[in-house]
Amino acid sequence: MATLATTSLLSHPDRLFIDGEWVAAGSGRTIDVINPSTEEVFLTVAEAGAADVERAIAAARKAFDHGPWPRMTHAERAHYLRAIGDAMDRRAEDIAQIWPREMGILYAMARPFAGTIGEAYRYYAGLADSFEWEERFEAPMMGGDYALIVNEPVGVVGAIVPWNGPVNIMAYKLAPALIAGCTAVLKMSPEAPGTGYLLAEICAEVGLPAGVLNVVTADREASEVLVRDPRIDKIGFTGSSAVGKRIAGICAERLARCTLELGGKSAALILDDYDVGTAAQSLVGSACAMTGQICSSLTRIVVGADRHDELVDALVAGFEQVRIGDPFDPASGIGPLAMARQRDKVDEMVRAAEADGNRIATGGKRPASLNRGWFFEPTVITATNDDMIAREEIFGPVVTVIKAADEEQAIAIANDTRFGLNNSVFSRDADKAYAIARRLHSGTVGHNAWRSDMSVGFGGFKESGIGREGGVNGLRAYLEPKTIIMDNLA
Template identity: 50%
Template sequence: MTWTSADGAFSIAHPDRFYIGGEWVAPLSGRVFHHVDPATEEVQVDIAEATAEDIDRAVAAARDAFDNGPWPRMTPRERAGYLVKLADLVRAGSVELGHAWTREMGIVHAVSQGGGAAFAGYIDQHVRFAETFPWQETQPTTDGLGGEALLVREPVGVVGAIIPWNAAFILALVKMTPALLAGCTVVLKASPEAPLGPYVIMDMIDQIGLPPGVVNFVTADREASERLVRHPGVDKISFTGSTAAGKRIGSLCAERVARFTLELGGKSAALVMDDYDVDKAATTLANSTAYMTNQVCAALSRVVVTDRNHDAMVEALKTRFDQIQVGDPYAEGSQMGPLAMSRQFDRVMDYIAIGQGEGRMITGGSRPAELNRGYYVQPTIFTDVDPGARIAQEEIFGPVVVVLRAKDEQDAVRIANQSHYGLDGAVFTNDREKAYSVGRQVRTGTFGQNLHRMDFGVSFGGFKQSGIGREGGFDGLKSFCETKAIMLDPQLA
């Protein structure tokens, strides 16, 4: 069965099936998820729902492919050949992937249509890693017996890759690409709220000719997902999602000493220094808030500014936020689309209600009057908020920004660090040395100067409750490897 969107913009094959053992297979139950378009609140397509038994089938296929198949025994260069084919398909399918992304979670299509081309470059990078990554190194021994040790990096095994709903196809590629290059086999688990992009990616996976069972795919809710985390046949879990879910996953993995990487929530701070133009900073922050309707774990949702520029910053932000065009993600001129789903809309509105008791709301706070259908909410700003208040401490995952007042630069750093999270951050200053100094003081995994930046090609992950481990770059590839020391008899050299 092939499903095509009502306007004919794109289609996905086999929404009623899972990809297991190199084939599209029917689920063991007749249960389905009803996927809803966030811009219209209408059901778009029914997607197969995995049960624990379906998870078991997928893990068995991945386990057999790892234990008995050729994939982990190939060289990195041989595995990279398959990634070259995948990158070509992702690049060619960028527009289709963009449609899927928009219809899943509401990102403006003018932005989403370039996502595939951008992340094809991420795959290209890993193709180069086949030659440049330290798969084997020679180290001196220290045990007094002479000779050298070979430090080799081998695949960790079967990987359960659990992706969120806000950037589903991107996170699928972020996790699968290094896992495959390392020689792992994968069970990819998509969210029922965002299955479309992953289905498009799996069609591409089916085309590149991987050995059966190397990549397997299901869509499942929490109960079946926990089966994947608990499964003794899974060696590593790579998870992106909320901190609450990450804590649960980490505890379950620890019970059986399974490996895990957790990329979790954030409440990132933007520190605006006195030397920086407030209008310029406000424009940048408004643009980053509109991106994905601020449904981004690394969102700059706390703006920290000194007394000197606080009032000017608030006024500039209000002006820019009021100019954001909220509307149909396919409409010309739209800058911010809807939230991804009904429960996310309710969550954001609940936090706005909380914020009205904790600070002063200066703009936004409700559904746009002209949009009575779809999960739309106005970009919202609060000020006069204590840094310890809930709306200044808890991840909202929507277009709600809090402006916090600081006495001076050091107080701004203190406020930025007054958080359980530490995923991203930025400082707005014309002084490069100051940017470096502030960046070294703020406890966060990524930090930018004058922009909201994150780069999976370098390294991405968090301090504190924003996660454990890193994705992207050499660090991310290492997380899919086990390190082994081989010490050969020096007398036989």
């Protein structure tokens, strides 16, 4: 296991970042972040209480109502976003050191991914010039000489990010919010706050005006203060569907705006023209990514009945070649789950599936060779689409293989879920894959692989969320269109 002096990465983990300053938490409490590979404390950070969250909200509100940020030009704000993006590039190695120690992602995946984060900030900086911030209409029907649609910032944003991929998820909330002219309170997960602190350091370094971004780490009770406070105009939340429903209900009470990126139970449709072995190789790799702790992971594998057993055997062979271990070991193909309760949840769901009569083809338990860390074997289970294991989000390295009589039934199975985040179609016929993709009820559909790209756009149908993040639509989520009808007085 690679060792690390946390103090060499983060300068103020014992503080909160509020109104441009590192301040002590009024709660006086701290949170221990546990390394999921060693079960030892990796990092201790200040815990924000309700009063601390309220102080952060007040700073963001003041910065929006009275500070320079919303009154800058888009080009002026873009200058700061480019500086943040460039600083993220410089600290990509720090990100890659923190991320595995918080949630178990392999360093081999974290390091190249960390190098892409800066581009998210630069992309939204680029929209300062290319986005149509103001649109003109001549001779409006109800009078006046011309009308304008101007896009105004929605206001003060509460950004709530989860523990699995915080550095990426917060970028696609904050970068569009900032270029729009919003100010924000970023609420980090108690399990993975490190990259939020890193971003706060960068914002201080580039001279972001006080109060524009405030960073706190808090548990659910203090987080709810952020959602309920009338000074917060919009919530951007990524997390479970259960929590998302609660947030949506609270926001509805005061008609606050919200974007919700929630859970998934995504399907991979393996059509008869696609090689089973090639499909299995792709699915093994994506199922092991981040130990399956990805909301868009392909966890339902739908295949023709006559090739079902062949696909199960190919998945079993692939998973049994994956080495489980230290995320910093180049030989490891999968790391641990993020926390003890997550491993216990995965274990309980697999045990329940077994009790329901589902067959565990491989995996399904904690590896006997590792007596420390929250590891779980990659698992293949055969099921029908009506079984619990095929309907509930697991958030671990567990896939179910489901038989379909034909393509029509495969599409019906894929759509028969309360979720609608992601799907994939494996076919050598691109036209057929496209036609099926148009019939699938999900926010993203990939071709011949698990695919997800927040730089283009990300979000879900049904209980997988409301709204979109990433791309141009991710910017629109932080804007309010305003109609102005004018007379020509010249």
